[in-house]
Amino acid sequence: MQEYDVQEHYDVIVVGAGHAGCEAALAAARMGEKTLLLTINLDMVAFMPCNPSIGGPAKGIVVREIDALGGQMGRNIDATYIQMRMLNTGKGPAVRALRAQADKNEYHRVMKETLEDEPNLTLRQGLAEKLIVKNGQCYGIITNTGARYHAQAVVLTAGTSSRGKIIIGELMYSSGPNNSLPSIKLSEDLEQQGFKLQRFKTGTPPRVNKDSLDFSQMQEQPGDTTPRSFSYETAPQDYLKQQIPCWMTYTNAKTHQIIRDNLNRAPMFSGVIKGVGPRYCPSIEDKVVRFADKPRHQLFIEPEGKDTKEYYVGDFSTSMPEEIQQQMLHSVAGLEHAQMMRPGYAIEYDVVEPWQLKQTLETKIIKNLYTAGQMNGTSGYEEAAGQGIIAGINAALRVQKKAPFILKRNEAYIGVMIDDLVTKGTNEPYRLLTSRAEYRLILRHDNADLRLTAKGHELGLISDERFQRLQQKKQQITAEIQRLSVTRIKPNQQINDFLQQKQMPPLKDGILAADLLKRPQIHYTDVLQFLDSNPTLSEQVCEQVEISIKYAGYIKKEEAQIAHLKKLEAKKIPDNIDYDDVHGLATEALQKLKKINPTTIAQAERISGVNPADISILMVYIQRGRIAKTVSK
Numbered sequence: 001m002q003e004y005d006v007q008e009h010y011d012v013i014v015v016g017a018g019h020a021g022c023e024a025a026l027a028a029a030r031m032g033e034k035t036l037l038l039t040i041n042l043d044m045v046a047f048m049p050c051n052p053s054i055g056g057p058a059k060g061i062v063v064r065e066i067d068a069l070g071g072q073m074g075r076n077i078d079a080t081y082i083q084m085r086m087l088n089t090g091k092g093p094a095v096r097a098l099r100a101q102a103d104k105n106e107y108h109r110v111m112k113e114t115l116e117d118e119p120n121l122t123l124r125q126g127l128a129e130k131l132i133v134k135n136g137q138c139y140g141i142i143t144n145t146g147a148r149y150h151a152q153a154v155v156l157t158a159g160t161s162s163r164g165k166i167i168i169g170e171l172m173y174s175s176g177p178n179n180s181l182p183s184i185k186l187s188e189d190l191e192q193q194g195f196k197l198q199r200f201k202t203g204t205p206p207r208v209n210k211d212s213l214d215f216s217q218m219q220e221q222p223g224d225t226t227p228r229s230f231s232y233e234t235a236p237q238d239y240l241k242q243q244i245p246c247w248m249t250y251t252n253a254k255t256h257q258i259i260r261d262n263l264n265r266a267p268m269f270s271g272v273i274k275g276v277g278p279r280y281c282p283s284i285e286d287k288v289v290r291f292a293d294k295p296r297h298q299l300f301i302e303p304e305g306k307d308t309k310e311y312y313v314g315d316f317s318t319s320m321p322e323e324i325q326q327q328m329l330h331s332v333a334g335l336e337h338a339q340m341m342r343p344g345y346a347i348e349y350d351v352v353e354p355w356q357l358k359q360t361l362e363t364k365i366i367k368n369l370y371t372a373g374q375m376n377g378t379s380g381y382e383e384a385a386g387q388g389i390i391a392g393i394n395a396a397l398r399v400q401k402k403a404p405f406i407l408k409r410n411e412a413y414i415g416v417m418i419d420d421l422v423t424k425g426t427n428e429p430y431r432l433l434t435s436r437a438e439y440r441l442i443l444r445h446d447n448a449d450l451r452l453t454a455k456g457h458e459l460g461l462i463s464d465e466r467f468q469r470l471q472q473k474k475q476q477i478t479a480e481i482q483r484l485s486v487t488r489i490k491p492n493q494q495i496n497d498f499l500q501q502k503q504m505p506p507l508k509d510g511i512l513a514a515d516l517l518k519r520p521q522i523h524y525t526d527v528l529q530f531l532d533s534n535p536t537l538s539e540q541v542c543e544q545v546e547i548s549i550k551y552a553g554y555i556k557k558e559e560a561q562i563a564h565l566k567k568l569e570a571k572k573i574p575d576n577i578d579y580d581d582v583h584g585l586a587t588e589a590l591q592k593l594k595k596i597n598p599t600t601i602a603q604a605e606r607i608s609g610v611n612p613a614d615i616s617i618l619m620v621y622i623q624r625g626r627i628a629k630t631v632s633k
């Protein structure tokens with residue numbers, strides 16, 4: 001192919017308009033950089049190849065974090081959802097999670113429109129095959145048509161297309177998701193540049209036609225009657241008025257028998273395919289074998305949109321041959337006559353081993369080259385988008401010659417995820433879980449704006465007006481907490497009757513309003529009835545007041561741990577450290593420290609195989625000033 005230089009000026013190039021690529025490109029463009037977003041197929045922008053839903057435990061928090069930083073995912077799902085539910089409402093605030101069922105085509109269409117409307121952004125169809133690299137620095141990409149695009153920074157977000165291979169029973173062929181073109185040469189080029197790649201796999205269930213389903217045999221899963229939104233910008237009057245229900249049914253002994261009888265025909269299960277699969281989204285074959293004592297597994301039957309009859313059979317992901325998938329479906333209550341519109345399939349793809357990345361998602365091997373999303377070893381739209389916005393921001397900051405932007409573990413789930421990836425690597429598709437965060441009570445769904453909006457504003461991604469609104473909200477929360485902390489409620493008939501109803505002893509002396517609120521089963525709105533002249537506050541402010549007071553003890557504990565972490569984060573490891581010169585390190589610690597090259601003592605501590613004794617040795621070495629010249633990373 002004859003190559004030619006494209007005569008267009010770009011600062012940042014983003015390859016791939018999936019969930020990571022859309023956020024990366026929008027962030028870079030909104031920060032003022034001329035950005036090219038190049039993708040294999042414009043009809044698959046922000047495409048959801050698996051479950052058409054956004055959010056859920058931990059993932060929903062990431063969507064809010066993206067929104068607080070000025071990203072698009074929250075706004076896009078608010079504009080295109082067909083059902084919204086808050087999960088885990090009976091549990092504590094740390095694990096509550098918003099989840100929305102998306103209209104898959106609308107989600108794609110609205111995101112594409114947003115990209116098209118973005119002033120500094122050029123959206124173009126094309127397949128990137130090679131990087132332009134000189135002296136260890138990336139200057140652009142070359143496409144399959146020979147176009148050479150130049151820029152100062154490049155973000156790769158190739159997703160499951162990276163040397164993708166689709167598997168349906170005995171059928172295997174080279175392909176990206178949903179029969180799209182695979183990205184083969186870019187993978188080969190990355191290997192040639194010295195990157196270590198590994199193979200992961202994932203799967204998706206069959207889709208069925210609504211008209212062939214018997215919903216009378218399923219349980220309805222309606223949306224919440226009190227609507228909510230992911231984005232802090234979505235106004236309540238824009239909430240969807242008529243939600244579409246999802247449905248639930250179960251597998252049974254017959255389904256499991258069909259699966260067991262055909263395990264040798266499921267290559268993803270039988271081991272014919274070597275890629276590592278997602279532990280937290282196992283195929284139905286996996287579940288039947290791993291949990292052999294379970295008589296049934298839940299299946300969620302979910303619409304793919306409001307203008308389509310296609311329904312997604314959730315939790316039924318499979319790589320069985322098509323005919324077996326039919327049999328499996330027909331064994332399930334309500335699906336006896338299900339007409340399969342698309343078979344389920346598995347996909348195997350390449351991943352850049354993420355320890356080769358810095359916390360900014362810039363690669364350690366090639367300067368000005370960033371990678372984000374599924375190609376860094378994660379699984380999920382939200383995980384991809386969370387990395388995308390960070391890579392896009394850092395690419396723009398590099399062009400602007402400004403300091404990088406890193407979210408720490410105590411600041412955001414996005415920070416937890418990236419730190420896990422670059423510090424520990426991953427041997428399987430990485431999914432965010434609330435259990436991965438050590439500061440769960442601080443990294444809540446409801447306070448993402450309080451944690452991150454100021455950062456988004458500083459980066460130029462949040463408007464002054466939105467920032468002012470946040471400042472006002474903060475002031476109202478502080479003032480109300482202060483008021484409840486000094487206002488004493490005197491004992492009287494009204495409060496004692498109330499306490500009796502709650503099976504609590506009556507008040508003898510007065511009680512501070514905040515102390516009353518700290519009691520279990522007592523809410524902020526309960527306390528208000530015993531106070532004079534209450535201020536008019538938004539629901540969001542009331543929620544913060546209640547959580548801040550009720551969980552004050554736990555929050556304080558986490559804050560103390562964070563203070564300790566900050567001390568360790570402040571202890572930088574010089575870039576030019578020669579670990580071979582640090583005597584006494586255990587062999588495993590030496591190898592890992594050389595491989596990961598941590599930037600702080602806190603990060604070094606989190607590397608598995610680096611023990612407290614190694615950390616002490618390292619700290620003494622650094623304190624003694626054995627390093628000739630300190631170069632910041």
Ligand SMILES: Cc1cc2nc3c(=O)[nH]c(=O)nc-3n(C[C@H](O)[C@H](O)[C@H](O)COP(=O)(O)OP(=O)(O)OC[C@H]3O[C@@H](n4cnc5c(N)ncnc54)[C@H](O)[C@@H]3O)c2cc1C
Nearest residue numbers: 016018019020040050128158159160177183373374380384
């Ligand atoms: C079959 C299947 C099942 C899945 N199941 C689950 C699941 O159960 N749970 C879960 O959490 N996640 C699942 N996922 C993963 C989910 O789809 C991804 O996590 C998410 O889409 C990743 O976003 P991304 O932006 O990183 O990549 P993608 O969404 O894959 O987007 C990558 C984009 O880059 C484009 N591209 C690739 N290479 C090039 C190139 N060389 N030049 C130009 N453009 C390029 C592609 O065309 C695509 O548009 C599944 C994915 C598939 C395909």
